[in-house]
Amino acid sequence: MTKKASKGKAAAAPAEKMNKSQLVEKVAEQTGLTKKQADEAVSTMLDTVVEALRGGQSVGLPGLGTLSVKETAARTGVKPGTTEKIQIPAGKKVAFKVATTLKGNL
Known part of the structure; x- marks a missing residue:
């Protein structure tokens, strides 16, 4: 039982994950493209999103949401299994x- 479930909240059932091949299949079905064409379209879209994020741009997907890159500050953490303090560097x-x-x- 999770901590949240033990505090009186119902734990959500794990959702089934859609993988890339299933996504390609859905795109092919709904657009009339071949699976190969749909795979190329999905791959190109994903590559374009990744490149935009690498370039510091945010990516808005209407009806879905917005992906963006956030800076994280350097901070002090505790090494798991010990009480040793470690410095976590700034990142993205x-x-x-x-x-x-x-x-x-x-």
Whole structure:
């Protein structure tokens, strides 16, 4: 049982994950493209999103949300399994803000 579930909140059932091949199949079905064409389209879109994020741009996906790169500050942490303090360097992380239309439809 998770900590959240033990505090009286119901634990959410794990959602099934859609992988890339399933996504390609759906795109092919809904667009009439061949699976090979759909795979190229999906791969190109994903590569374009990654390159934009690497370049510091945010990527807005209408109806889904916005991906952006956030800076993380350097901080002190504790090494797991010990009480040794370690310095965690500054870095970057990818953040996702859900679109209000999607949030309202879940």
